[in-house]
Amino acid sequence: MRGRRPLAATATVVAALLGTLFVVSAPAHAESNGGVRILPLGDSITDGFNVPGGYRINLWRALADAGHPVDFVGSQFNGPADLPDHDHEGHPGWRIDQVDANAAGWVATTAPRSVLVHLGTNDVVQNYDLAGAPARLSALIDHVRAAAPAADVFVASIIPLSDPAREANANAFNATIPGIVAGKGARVHFVDMHAALGTGDLADGVHPTRAGYDKMAARWAAALAAVPGSAGDDGAPTTLPSGSYVSLRATTACCTNRYARHQNGLGYTEVVTAGSDQLLKQDATWRVGPGLAGVAGGCYSLQSRNYPGYYLRHQNGRVRISADDGTALMRADATWCARTAPGGVRLASWNYPGAYLRHINAELWLATPGGTAAQDNAASLVPDITWSVEAPWAP
Incomplete structure (x- = not known):
């Protein structure tokens, strides 16, 4: 894909545009920080032509600043030293069909939680069967979804092109994308990337300047933030009042008078008021202490007020109280790390x-955003996993 460039750059342009298009390069490295896996999928704009790392530089930083420990994945590797994660799946010169020929394998190999698709610029620049481009994009989305049915797939309109004829074709292609996305289910999302940049943000009529890539990063970050779990739900570490008794109030709109309590060994929520009996108030009160797993950094264990030595823990997904038997598993299950969240x-x-x-349904569970278990249900998940730390009902 190329716009108009000085003749001195012709060799570079041709090599990037028409190189060995179907050979998948072996990765120079592979990096993983154990965070939420995100696959940047596209062409030279994903690769970062003229700005190695491209939008991935500021996207990684934006997500990290928001407390999301993401792990970029892919068979390609490039970017500056200050980009902590260089993996991606951006292939200079590749059209939609050429990426699609490999996409299912890449997705199966990397198992991403989210996929960022920016493709079609080469179809326009090469004037390649433009009438068929929407169908090719639709097929690619289907193949990505089949390879990772639990992933969120973000499909972007392509950025502007300086050449008026190419820009007209880009606009025609972009106009089809929202309809394509709308037919792919709740896990496929449209991102209006074209509106994020202007032609003044292009270095060569096709590829962004650094400022243009930063605008792309901001648009991707906003899209991920709008879909809970797509970049993980961790906020910044925060502190709880260690050594104090607290009560945990639900923040979901339906349930703001309900508190986390134990009953017959299991965790529930229940309405607690000043008129509630003393047993319920004690069941809904917890002593905050250092995490039993022995880790630092804002991790705690919650001891029952009326059953000293019993702690809130998860076991096979269900949350309950158990005695500290000294085992590593119990202590790990009973260690919770506090993260900031809107409203709690x-x-x-x-x-x-x-x-x-x-x-969920008045019971306490361990839930994974994007998971397949019943307690992972996306409905009201974000408020359901947000708690307000209140004064204890039984000081």
Whole structure:
């Protein structure tokens, strides 16, 4: 894909546009920080032509600043030293069909939680069967979804092109994308990338400047933020009042008078008021202490007020109280890491990163955004995993 460039750059342009298009390069490296896996999928704009790393530089930083430990994945590798994760699946010069020929294999190999698709620029620049481009994009989305049915797929309109004829074709192609996305189900999302940049953000009529790539990063970050779980749900580490008694109030609109309590060994939520009996108030009160797993950094264990030595823990997904028997498993299950969240805090499992204390149907469970278990149901998940730390009902 290329716009108009000085003749001195012709060799570089041709090599990037028409190189060995069907050979998948072996990765120079592979990096993983254990975070939520995101696959940037596209062409030289994903690769970062003229700005190695491209939008991935500021996208990684934006997500990290928001407390999301993401892991970019893919068979390609490039970018500056200050980009902590260089993996991606951007192939200079490749059209939609050429990426599609490999996409299912890449997705199966990398198992991403989210996929960022920006494709079609080469179809326009090469004037390749433009009438068929929407169908090719639709097929690619289907193949990605089949390879990763639990992933969220973000499909972007292509960025502007300086050449008026190419821009007209780009606009015609972009106009089809929202309709394509709308027919692919709730896990496929449209991102209007074309509106994020202007031709003044292009370095060569086709590829962004650094400022243009930064605008792309901001648009991707906003799209991920709008879909809970797509970049993980961890906020920044925060503190709880260690050594104090607290009560945990639900923040979901339906249930703001309900508190986390134990009953017959299991965790529930129940309405607690000043007129509630003393047993319920005690069941809904917890002593915050250092995490039994022995980890630092905002991780805690919650001891029952009326059953000293018993702690809130998860076991086979269900949340309950159990005695501290000294085993590593019990202590890990009973360690929760506090994360900031709008309107409260989230309690993340220490030994199951990305899973959170959730109330659902008045029961307490360990829930994983994007998971397949019943307690992972997306409906009201974000507020359900957000708790308000309140004064204790039984000081």
